[in-house]
Amino acid sequence: MNTERSKELFLEAQDILPGGVDSPVRAFRAVGGHPLFIARGQGPYLYDVDGNRYIDYVLSWGPLILGHAHPRLVAALEQTLHAGTSYGAPCELEIQLARLIRQAMPGVEMVRFVNSGTEATMSALRLARAFTGRKKIIKFEGCYHGHADLLLVKAGSGVVTLGLPDSPGVTPGAVQDTLVARFNDLDSVQALFDTHPDDVAALIVEPVAGNMGVVPPAEGFLAGLREMADSWGALLIFDEVMTGFRVHPGGAQALYGVRPDLTTLGKVIGGGLPVGAYGGRREIMEMVAPAGSVYQAGTLSGNPLAMRAGIETLEALLDPGVWEGITRQAARLEAGLRAAALRLDVPVQVTRVGTMWSAFFLDQEPRDWESVRASDTKRYAAYFQEMLRRGVYLAPSQFEAGFLSTAHSAEVIDATLQASEEALQSLKTHAP
Ligand code: KE4
Numbered sequence: 001m002n003t004e005r006s007k008e009l010f011l012e013a014q015d016i017l018p019g020g021v022d023s024p025v026r027a028f029r030a031v032g033g034h035p036l037f038i039a040r041g042q043g044p045y046l047y048d049v050d051g052n053r054y055i056d057y058v059l060s061w062g063p064l065i066l067g068h069a070h071p072r073l074v075a076a077l078e079q080t081l082h083a084g085t086s087y088g089a090p091c092e093l094e095i096q097l098a099r100l101i102r103q104a105m106p107g108v109e110m111v112r113f114v115n116s117g118t119e120a121t122m123s124a125l126r127l128a129r130a131f132t133g134r135k136k137i138i139k140f141e142g143c144y145h146g147h148a149d150l151l152l153v154k155a156g157s158g159v160v161t162l163g164l165p166d167s168p169g170v171t172p173g174a175v176q177d178t179l180v181a182r183f184n185d186l187d188s189v190q191a192l193f194d195t196h197p198d199d200v201a202a203l204i205v206e207p208v209a210g211n212m213g214v215v216p217p218a219e220g221f222l223a224g225l226r227e228m229a230d231s232w233g234a235l236l237i238f239d240e241v242m243t244g245f246r247v248h249p250g251g252a253q254a255l256y257g258v259r260p261d262l263t264t265l266g267k268v269i270g271g272g273l274p275v276g277a278y279g280g281r282r283e284i285m286e287m288v289a290p291a292g293s294v295y296q297a298g299t300l301s302g303n304p305l306a307m308r309a310g311i312e313t314l315e316a317l318l319d320p321g322v323w324e325g326i327t328r329q330a331a332r333l334e335a336g337l338r339a340a341a342l343r344l345d346v347p348v349q350v351t352r353v354g355t356m357w358s359a360f361f362l363d364q365e366p367r368d369w370e371s372v373r374a375s376d377t378k379r380y381a382a383y384f385q386e387m388l389r390r391g392v393y394l395a396p397s398q399f400e401a402g403f404l405s406t407a408h409s410a411e412v413i414d415a416t417l418q419a420s421e422e423a424l425q426s427l428k429t430h431a432p
Pocket of ligand 1: 118
């Protein structure tokens, strides 16, 4: 496969963009080779600058649940564009999108739009601290909530329960109130509450982990977090930036029947344009300026283009049969990948919740960050390259989620399964 033009552009890009990209994971460092420069997307496909076509399972890291350049979205955005791109003033589209979110997630009684998931989680945590008057926050190993300083922590050793800075530039002060627990381990949360009984403002969790690869919550885990938050007077924040409108039309909170106090959103609610949001109980949200005193602001928050893209995307998902269709194909993909790995005797664990999925090169079912870390990342990298050669574009890291769109037809899934069979076969004959 000829990717010369991508190679040239990557060289040029590295001169002016750090690492040649605008977000680290895109640089293919976890899978080798050079990233592909994309010329366009259409339906389930990406086309690179050398004219190669790929079935896209990254879908801009989740937002494109309707696939690339969906006619309904293009038409709506064209129409909105002629009315301007941003007003810096309220517009009705903000109310419309907020109502669609509340209709899907009744626990989100009020919403504030921002421009990224990072802004959403950063703001939700500030709000939780203001509402409770407490300082500490609990996050979970392997969960990612954007790059705000207070969240860039790595789990300390068993002894150190306080987070340690996980990036240069993050000061110990910025993370001194960030505690780290283990996903799917309620005892690790209990231990933190026992140590800091009256000072935890909030627990923030990806209700289905997507940023260590897709790891579903264990039975009772989310309900256990709800109970603990209630008994210790902390808020429960579901970071549904990835899971929102991906694992269920009402998000993980609908799927698992656990209502958080605050929810953060992004990705799908912008349909591919930059949107984030945080929302939840009215009494909490009414503390957000200018209704209340918790400051947060944004130049492009609620801009008409992004709002319109979100409205069209969420409305399309409500059309009869759309959700069933996409989850049917996702189930076929999961079953097919699992069957091929079994048949070829390659240790692969396929996980899926709704329309997000992962294939771990692991012997055991993944449960938390500790278990996924045992993945054979060399084998994943080889599989990634074998699939890319066969026209299938997977997440360029074992520790990321794959996604599906309404454009991933049965034929597209069949082609993917065929490529995967050949890729796994090739791994067997040329063990990396
Ligand atoms: P953004 O600031 O990237 O819009 O959202 C941050 C964020 C917050 N919460 C969750 C659960 C997320 O998954 C994300 C962002 N996800 C990554 C994918 N692992 C975005 C891709 C990237 O960083 O390039």
